[in-house]
Amino acid sequence: MSRSNLMRALASVALAGDSSIHDDASLRDAIVLEMRGKRWALPKQGVLVKDGVVHLWGVIESKEERRAIRVAAEGVPGVRCVESHLEFPRGSRAL
Template sequence: MRASDIMTTSIISATPDMTIRHAAGMMVFAGISGMPVIDESGRLLGMVTEGDLMHRAEIGTGVKQRSWWLELAASTTELASQYVKEHSRKVRDVMSTDVSTVTETCPVADIAELLDRRRIKRVPVMRDGKVVGVVSRANLIRALVTMAPEVPATGESGDNAIREDVLSAMKDHPWALARENVTVENGTVHLWGPVVRPEEANAIRVAAENVPGVKDVRTHFGLPPSDQASR
């Protein structure tokens, strides 16, 4: 799955000369927390987000007066930039210009990694220097809902086939159970073995739950395998 498969193409954007109040209103009514800033030629200039509008003089959320020694430590440039961010009425003065972008062919996994690494919530999708879409965290969640089908609660596979699939799902993982510690009876997987850490127990359980045909998973760590369950 790639950016083009999940991106929002009805782009809501700001212009650099738009007022802060107008931009804030657009985000509120559209239910978004940020948008690209695009000039008349369609060139991407930056992004304006809720974070850029957090500290504003109008609502009394500007950075509070620093102690005298912090004022001395801060550079004139830093203090001037802070003042502009808090008092300017134009988007161009508060937008973030260090913008990460992706192309339409960028894999969804790479986008998720980018959002996490940069600690951002959305990324513009570019084609020939123009913004053609936006991928947000919400788009990734929607993709999870629409593209990841539920694992069937029942299946045609017999218990022996289910057991082999469970073993295969755990194969090569350091927390995998030995063959003799996995038994299946009427679609219910029983997991046996020594006491393991909660994280490992969860990984083993999830691996079994994701196998088609599994109706239920029961763990019995710290107990020997039951002779009554299917082998």
């Protein structure tokens, strides 16, 4: 386990007592805010959260974009896990 993963785990345990911080709508808003202003940001409708599990939907242009979006979502306290449904445009080849 990396140091950042350990810190994230400790932070989520420390905040677990306050469920208002981790309701699905607040998590979704925090993820969208985390991506705001980035050229690879997903629109709000591309971020779905159910019971702390984030589902990311959208079209991406590179593996780096996929990674950046995932890292942005994983970095939000209270996110239990991230499921990526991101796809490359039809007819394109993944880099």
